[in-house]
Amino acid sequence: MPTNHQGAQSLRFKGPITITETAAIAGPKEGQGPLKSDFDRIHDDILAGADSWEKAESEYLKEAIGLVLTKTKKQADEIDFIFAGDLLNQCTGSSYGAISFNRPFFGIFGACSTFGEGLGLGSALIDGGFATSVIAAASSHFCSAEKQFRFPLELGTQRPPTASWTVTGCGAALLSEGGNGPYVTGMTVGKMVDLGIKDAGNMGAAMAPSAADSLMNHFNDFGRAPEYYDLIITGDLGFVGMSLLKDLLKREGVTLGNNYNDCGAMIFSPKTQDTHAGGSGCGCSAITFSGHIMKRLRAGEIKKVLLCPTGALFSPTSSQQGQSIPGICHCVAVETEREGN
Amino acid sequence: MPTNHQGAQSLRFKGPITITETAAIAGPKEGQGPLKSDFDRIHDDILAGADSWEKAESEYLKEAIGLVLTKTKKQADEIDFIFAGDLLNQCTGSSYGAISFNRPFFGIFGACSTFGEGLGLGSALIDGGFATSVIAAASSHFCSAEKQFRFPLELGTQRPPTASWTVTGCGAALLSEGGNGPYVTGMTVGKMVDLGIKDAGNMGAAMAPSAADSLMNHFNDFGRAPEYYDLIITGDLGFVGMSLLKDLLKREGVTLGNNYNDCGAMIFSPKTQDTHAGGSGCGCSAITFSGHIMKRLRAGEIKKVLLCPTGALFSPTSSQQGQSIPGICHCVAVETEREGN
Numbered sequence: 001m002p003t004n005h006q007g008a009q010s011l012r013f014k015g016p017i018t019i020t021e022t023a024a025i026a027g028p029k030e031g032q033g034p035l036k037s038d039f040d041r042i043h044d045d046i047l048a049g050a051d052s053w054e055k056a057e058s059e060y061l062k063e064a065i066g067l068v069l070t071k072t073k074k075q076a077d078e079i080d081f082i083f084a085g086d087l088l089n090q091c092t093g094s095s096y097g098a099i100s101f102n103r104p105f106f107g108i109f110g111a112c113s114t115f116g117e118g119l120g121l122g123s124a125l126i127d128g129g130f131a132t133s134v135i136a137a138a139s140s141h142f143c144s145a146e147k148q149f150r151f152p153l154e155l156g157t158q159r160p161p162t163a164s165w166t167v168t169g170c171g172a173a174l175l176s177e178g179g180n181g182p183y184v185t186g187m188t189v190g191k192m193v194d195l196g197i198k199d200a201g202n203m204g205a206a207m208a209p210s211a212a213d214s215l216m217n218h219f220n221d222f223g224r225a226p227e228y229y230d231l232i233i234t235g236d237l238g239f240v241g242m243s244l245l246k247d248l249l250k251r252e253g254v255t256l257g258n259n260y261n262d263c264g265a266m267i268f269s270p271k272t273q274d275t276h277a278g279g280s281g282c283g284c285s286a287i288t289f290s291g292h293i294m295k296r297l298r299a300g301e302i303k304k305v306l307l308c309p310t311g312a313l314f315s316p317t318s319s320q321q322g323q324s325i326p327g328i329c330h331c332v333a334v335e336t337e338r339e340g341n
Numbered sequence: 342m343p344t345n346h347q348g349a350q351s352l353r354f355k356g357p358i359t360i361t362e363t364a365a366i367a368g369p370k371e372g373q374g375p376l377k378s379d380f381d382r383i384h385d386d387i388l389a390g391a392d393s394w395e396k397a398e399s400e401y402l403k404e405a406i407g408l409v410l411t412k413t414k415k416q417a418d419e420i421d422f423i424f425a426g427d428l429l430n431q432c433t434g435s436s437y438g439a440i441s442f443n444r445p446f447f448g449i450f451g452a453c454s455t456f457g458e459g460l461g462l463g464s465a466l467i468d469g470g471f472a473t474s475v476i477a478a479a480s481s482h483f484c485s486a487e488k489q490f491r492f493p494l495e496l497g498t499q500r501p502p503t504a505s506w507t508v509t510g511c512g513a514a515l516l517s518e519g520g521n522g523p524y525v526t527g528m529t530v531g532k533m534v535d536l537g538i539k540d541a542g543n544m545g546a547a548m549a550p551s552a553a554d555s556l557m558n559h560f561n562d563f564g565r566a567p568e569y570y571d572l573i574i575t576g577d578l579g580f581v582g583m584s585l586l587k588d589l590l591k592r593e594g595v596t597l598g599n600n601y602n603d604c605g606a607m608i609f610s611p612k613t614q615d616t617h618a619g620g621s622g623c624g625c626s627a628i629t630f631s632g633h634i635m636k637r638l639r640a641g642e643i644k645k646v647l648l649c650p651t652g653a654l655f656s657p658t659s660s661q662q663g664q665s666i667p668g669i670c671h672c673v674a675v676e677t678e679r680e681g682n
Contacts, residue, residue: 003470004469004470004471005421005473011466011471052662054658055662055664080346080350081350081530088656088658089431089657089658090428090430090450090452090654090656090659091654092654092655092656092658092659095654096659096664099535099667102532103532104530104531105531105532105669106458106462106530107449107450107451107452107458107654107669108447108449108450109426109432109448109449109450110448121462124465124466125352127469127471128345128465128469128471129344129345129469130345130346130352130465130468130469131346189422189446189447190446191443191446192436192440192446194440313431313432313433313448314433315431315433316430317395317430318395318431318433321395323396326436326440328446328448
């Protein structure tokens with residue numbers, strides 16, 4: 001086996017690969033939620049000054065990458081590569097958002113797992129000696145997503161209790177060779193899992209099986225138990241998917257305890273912001289990680305995090321044609337200390 | 342600078358990374374064109390037995406990956422990772438096409454540059470010691486693309502002379518650590534370039550500036566002139582874009598000679614198959630490379646190829662909202678001998 005391939009489907013980064021800085025740009029509703037004090041910027045205007053929801057999403061992405069550069073006092077041309085993706089058709093949130101930085105660009109699509117895919121591939125390029133500085137970013141926008149995946153917003157269609165609320169926001173992270181952490185130490189690359197869910201109003205159920213699969217593989221590949229981590233956090237399973245994930249893992253003899261949470265369950269308040277099953281979208285795990293989790297890692301409150309963004313790889317067309325919804329989940333290990341150091 | 346970062350925006354693979362095998366699955370029109378004898382399988386039925394164009398596209402992808410496995414006598418679980426992408430909304434051609442192989446999956450989106458992105462990222466994972474076997478695949482389908490990007494096929498809308506014809510087909514390549522070549526030796530990662538073209542019926546003009554940018558950077562990064570290669574082949578600029586690319590490079594003092602061609606210009610016969618500007622789509626460079634070019638490399642007719650798939654990172658929505666069309670081009674060097682060996 002090659003040196004840095006770990007177990008069945010994981011990458012081990014010899015590193016050190018540091019998450020030097022992150023930026024979390026949030027929309028108005030996210031900015032009234034429980035994590036509001038952790039975001040770098042909160043837009044009162046969901047359009048962020050743009051004249052369409054799609055252009056607004058690009059604006060959020062542009063701001064997030066721009067803020068990472070500002071915080072690190074870097075010029076764009078010091079960044080070797082940008083990885084970015086989103087939910088819009090042909091990933092235009094990312095292309096129009098990132099073009100002004102004029103950097104070599106890898107477009108990625110993992111639906112709401114995109115931020116994990118970008119962190120992992122970016123880390124692999126650095127670890128392989130191909131880059132010193134890589135930015136990974138992912139965005140989503142409630143209005144552009146609802147319009148595209150479900151119903152015209154103007155209809156005011158009632159949402160089922162299993163539905164989640166697409167997060168408006170963008171998270172971006174600068175990955176660097178060397179540095180003092182937090183470090184990206186490994187990634188378990190997800191397989192697509194499809195247990196036959198066809199309800200586009202129940203993403204949690206569609207994605208939970210892939211999260212269970214990736215987590216089991218992660219624990220096996222690295223010889224770890226859930227207790228290894230201070231926090232295991234899925235992307236956007238929401239309350240419905242979280243409960244299903246726990247059940248699925250229990251059948252495999254693995255119990256997720258109090259160190260388990262979900263970005264979709266954390267980002268909105270079930271009491272004061274009724275979003276039904278919770279938050280979702282590429283931006284959900286991206287801003288929860290880039291804002292909230294990075295702050296806790298930096299403060300030393302938590303030291304070992306397994307970030308597991310989850311995605312549903314379907315489209316409105318595939319749903320209309322009767323196809324079920326495959327899920328995917330990439331697990332990215334972020335730790336303030338490196339094993340053996 | 343890190344070891345394997347070459348020049349401004351390129352990856353150098355110490356390798357050896359071999360393209361062990363490829364498969365090219367073509368649609369009916371492609372199967373009547375000049376490259377017909379180079380494809381592994383030609384479908385008489387553009388639906389490939391499926392009941393929708395989108396499902397047919399997934400079927401082409403499934404067949405291409407399956408055939409690579411059959412040819413190499415490999416089981417799916419011997420493949421470490423699959424990289425795949427396509428033009429469909431949310432890249433469903435790839436997800437539904439690749440799911441049955443049950444492998445760790447990276448979804449990528451580079452529009453028609455996707456095959457180059459997959460070859461490059463797959464090679465980087467192998468070169469970084471993260472994998473021994475990676476499959477890269479990209480597909481497109483004339484009917485699913487026309488329906489999504491332009492007009493309902495049933496309308497029989499007249500196409501402008503600058504329009505290209507989306508290729509129906511899928512190409513897949515198995516990249517392996519070691520082996521006897523042809524080798525992937527380097528990649529120049531493209532930047533997005535947008536010179537203001539807004540006409541979705543003129544992709545060649547939208548993408549030519551990015552091809553010029555990536556080629557100039559490739560020559561600079563590796564210290565090579567166009568003559569270094571036996572064949573420099575862009576993805577799907579077509580006749581309009583080829584001519585623009587030559588002009589743009591001439592302004593920089595670089596002349597592309599008889600060793601330059603374009604997959605979109607080669608795949609259909611201008612005399613007997615009027616496709617106006619030529620072929621396009623992710624499948625265009627994917628099946629031209631996986632079928633035609635690999636055969637010529639294997640036969641020793643050509644030894645050094647620079648494959649430069651080109652993509653237009655727009656969507657129907659971005660066009661409707663008045664945005665211009667950014668292009669991107671990734672250059673992948675494939676050589677039967679490795680420098681210094």
